[in-house]
Amino acid sequence: MSTKVLLIGLDSADPHLLSTWAAAGDLPALRSLSAAGGSGILKNEAYVADQGAWAGLVTAVGPAKHGFTHHRQMFPGSYETRSVRSDDLRAVPFWMQLSAQGRRVALIDTPRAPVATDLNGILLADWIVHPRLYRQTVSYPAELSAEIQATYGTDSTAAACEHRTEPLDLPTFVAGLEAGIRSKVRMVCDLLGREAWDLFAVTFKEAHCIGHHFWHVHDSGHPSHDPHVRQTFGDPLAQVYRATDDAIAAILERVSAETTVMVFTTLGMGPNYTGNHLLDAVLLRLEEKPGTTSALRSVWRRVGYRARVRLWSRLRPFAQRLRDSSLGGRSAFAVEYNEMAGAVVVNRRGRFPSGCVEPGAASDELCDFLQEELSRLVDADDGTPIVDHVVRTKDFTDGPHRDVLPDLLVVWRRDRPIASAASPRIGVVRGAYATRRSGSHTPDGMLLARRLGIAPGTPISGAQLMDIGPTVGALLGCQLDGLEGRPITALA
Numbered sequence: 367m368s369t370k371v372l373l374i375g376l377d378s379a380d381p382h383l384l385s386t387w388a389a390a391g392d393l394p395a396l397r398s399l400s401a402a403g404g405s406g407i408l409k410n411e412a413y414v415a416d417q418g419a420w421a422g423l424v425t426a427v428g429p430a431k432h433g434f435t436h437h438r439q440m441f442p443g444s445y446e447t448r449s450v451r452s453d454d455l456r457a458v459p460f461w462m463q464l465s466a467q468g469r470r471v472a473l474i475d476t477p478r479a480p481v482a483t484d485l486n487g488i489l490l491a492d493w494i495v496h497p498r499l500y501r502q503t504v505s506y507p508a509e510l511s512a513e514i515q516a517t518y519g520t521d522s523t524a525a526a527c528e529h530r531t532e533p534l535d536l537p538t539f540v541a542g543l544e545a546g547i548r549s550k551v552r553m554v555c556d557l558l559g560r561e562a563w564d565l566f567a568v569t570f571k572e573a574h575c576i577g578h579h580f581w582h583v584h585d586s587g588h589p590s591h592d593p594h595v596r597q598t599f600g601d602p603l604a605q606v607y608r609a610t611d612d613a614i615a616a617i618l619e620r621v622s623a624e625t626t627v628m629v630f631t632t633l634g635m636g637p638n639y640t641g642n643h644l645l646d647a648v649l650l651r652l653e654e655k656p657g658t659t660s661a662l663r664s665v666w667r668r669v670g671y672r673a674r675v676r677l678w679s680r681l682r683p684f685a686q687r688l689r690d691s692s693l694g695g696r697s698a699f700a701v702e703y704n705e706m707a708g709a710v711v712v713n714r715r716g717r718f719p720s721g722c723v724e725p726g727a728a729s730d731e732l733c734d735f736l737q738e739e740l741s742r743l744v745d746a747d748d749g750t751p752i753v754d755h756v757v758r759t760k761d762f763t764d765g766p767h768r769d770v771l772p773d774l775l776v777v778w779r780r781d782r783p784i785a786s787a788a789s790p791r792i793g794v795v796r797g798a799y800a801t802r803r804s805g806s807h808t809p810d811g812m813l814l815a816r817r818l819g820i821a822p823g824t825p826i827s828g829a830q831l832m833d834i835g836p837t838v839g840a841l842l843g844c845q846l847d848g849l850e851g852r853p854i855t856a857l858a
């Protein structure tokens with residue numbers, strides 16, 4: 367007997383680079399995998415990054431059901447932003463249903479995977495991942511983590527990558543990432559040999575780390591690119607991607623031709639350009655409090671007399687508190703999300719302690735107004751639009767945890783740095799984006815897969831990360847309930 371489904375995650379390996387380098391013959395394992403089977407883009411319409419993307423894979427539902435968007439989130443009931451915890455994940459991993467239906471599963475370093483208290487198989491979390499959720503390696507059964515670390519070591523790059531206080535040394539960092547890949551391959555080959563798994567899933571983090579920190583060495587168009595460094599060290603992304611491809615080749619040698627193999631990347635990587643640093647200042651310019659003359663007055667007028675009276679009667683008792691709390695007094699404000707999209711939250715009554723916007727029509731009108739105004743933002747110097755489009759999260763995700771999500775996503779145009787925002791309504795807001803990371807995420811991931819009977823070169827289209835779990839379920843003959851994702855027809 368052999369493993370039936372092998373799922374290899376390449377965290378944030380860029381789809382464009384993977385395709386280009388595979389086609390050029392630099393990633394032979396991925397090239398032969400896509401030639402023998404199928405490949406395609408995994409759409410990320412929620413523009414979620416690390417947390418949200420992995421939570422979608424793990425739970426096979428959308429963000430309004432799993433509740434994860436960012437490593438720091440604001441939860442209803444408070445204006446405080448805090449780090450997410452494993453128990454903030456509000457949906458159950460899809461493999462729990464496989465386990466309950468008697469399938470043997472092995473989950474190795476799947477980011478955001480909560481540690482099970484009962485599982486027909488094994489789960490190792492936060493051994494070599496980016497970033498860690500538990501701050502230490504944990505497992506089911508509990509003794510597995512100690513065994514793995516004693517035999518295969520620990521991650522030498524995690525602390526430098528996550529708590530970066532000084533510039534990383536490129537050769538040391540790349541060597542550390544390569545060592546981690548080699549340790550993981552040895553460990554995976556060991557576990558694959560121990561028994562016949564129905565599902566064996568493993569994730570490699572390295573493309574994620576190198577992309578965030580050394581994109582500028584890869585990208586000659588990046589403002590921090592130094593041709594001398596590139597000449598001396600070569601392309602660090604290409605080096606790490608090749609090491610990952612070697613790892614895939616070594617693992618594929620251990621599985622039979624009958625094993626369905628899916629290799630996926632959660633997100634892409636590109637230059638770290640964003641307008642997030644300007645967003646809250648823009649919102650403040652658009653802000654109006656009742657009785658003042660600013661942009662939201664027209665919305666206030668459109669709300670309707672009765673709604674206004676209701677709103678005022680609610681607002682008055684909180685007047686002191688509104689003054690005391692900078693966010694409590696706002697109609698809408700920016701929260702952390704990721705560099706792809708700025709996130710706007712409406713300060714709705716019932717959602718926050720000093721919520722001052724009525725749910726329903728008033729909130730919708732405010733969102734319409736903001737959507738229109740934010741879509742108009744341009745670079746102050748040359749008039750180039752800086753916003754690609756603005757989306758309402760309620761248009762693509764629904765569920766019991768919708769209020770954890772922002773209301774609007776301002777998807778930036780990211781082909782160059784954004785240092786100003788201007789519109790007739792707001793005037794000009796300026797500021798440079800300060801970050802230690804030269805690379806950040808682009809929305810879409812990618813899937814490459816082979817299974818017996820699939821026609822070589824099969825296109826995989828219209829799939830999302832949350833479709834992978836249901837696809838695995840279908841391949842293993844399991845009925846999985848309550849999932850939003852659907853089996854990918856080309857594979858299951």
Ligand SMILES: [Zn+2]
Nearest residue numbers: 415416574807
């Ligand atoms: Zn990231």
Ligand SMILES: [Zn+2]
Nearest residue numbers: 496527528575
């Ligand atoms: Zn990292």
